[in-house]
Amino acid sequence: MICVFGTEEQEVKMLLKTAQIFKVCKKDGITIYETLLSGNSVIVAVIGYGKVNVGRGIGVVLGNYPITQIIGVGNCGSLIGNNAPPGTMAISSNALQYDVDFSAIGCPVTVLPGTRCGTTCANSNMIKAAQNACRTNEYQFTTGRFCTADMFVSNTVKAKAIRCTFCGDFVDCEVGCIGEVANSSNIPFVCVKGISNTADNNAAKMFDANQCKANDAACRVAITLIENLMSETKQKTCQ
Numbered sequence: 001m002i003c004v005f006g007t008e009e010q011e012v013k014m015l016l017k018t019a020q021i022f023k024v025c026k027k028d029g030i031t032i033y034e035t036l037l038s039g040n041s042v043i044v045a046v047i048g049y050g051k052v053n054v055g056r057g058i059g060v061v062l063g064n065y066p067i068t069q070i071i072g073v074g075n076c077g078s079l080i081g082n083n084a085p086p087g088t089m090a091i092s093s094n095a096l097q098y099d100v101d102f103s104a105i106g107c108p109v110t111v112l113p114g115t116r117c118g119t120t121c122a123n124s125n126m127i128k129a130a131q132n133a134c135r136t137n138e139y140q141f142t143t144g145r146f147c148t149a150d151m152f153v154s155n156t157v158k159a160k161a162i163r164c165t166f167c168g169d170f171v172d173c174e175v176g177c178i179g180e181v182a183n184s185s186n187i188p189f190v191c192v193k194g195i196s197n198t199a200d201n202n203a204a205k206m207f208d209a210n211q212c213k214a215n216d217a218a219c220r221v222a223i224t225l226i227e228n229l230m231s232e233t234k235q236k237t238c239q
Helices: 009-018 051-064 124-136 156-166 175-184 203-238
Strands: 002-006 020-027 030-037 040-046 069-072 075-078 089-097 119-121 141-148 170-172 189-197
Touching: 002 009, 002 051, 002 203, 009 030, 009 040, 009 203, 030 051, 040 051, 040 203, 051 175, 069 175, 069 203, 075 203, 089 124, 089 175, 089 203, 119 175, 124 141, 124 189, 124 203, 141 156, 141 175, 170 189, 175 189, 189 203
Parallel strands: 002 040, 002 069, 069 189, 075 189, 089 141, 141 170
Antiparallel strands: 020 030, 030 040, 075 170, 089 119, 089 189
């Protein structure tokens, strides 16, 4: 079963309009929709902003449903300017949490104590399926690294620093945490987000102007992505 995660209702609004909703559950502040989408049972979860809510929300869903694949949707900021302007789709190749810093006790920045690596990789087959979904919907896309923290980046100097220090392509508040929880649970994931801003001094205005379009675009791609993934599963089953 596939689960699609969004931080707020607006991020999954278009997807829910397309789906047939069978049941709505509210658990610990998380809204979970049991749906049928393109003939497939799909969970859509609205889990709230920030890494704590993301981790808690994914945990609640995994504890109640047999999730086999995770898709993150929504919108994000671009760190690569005209190479990925608003209107472009961002696909996660990997992700890290750049505000994790235990360097004072010997851990590299982004790496939590007791772990070996601070970067989590999206599933290669899901990445390819997401790229094909963007092509089907005629969206330009860029595949790259998400840099996650509990902040909205709206400063040109800070954006450049994140880009240079972490080789990041996009910034957001969720993907790094989604990747960490998914990988620790051995569940393949990919995140597909519409770019709403360029994380610079004009980011807040750009976000206000573009977030709805970016969210809807991500949902369109996610719907096609789900169809592609389920088609692959059925083909493998028949072989």
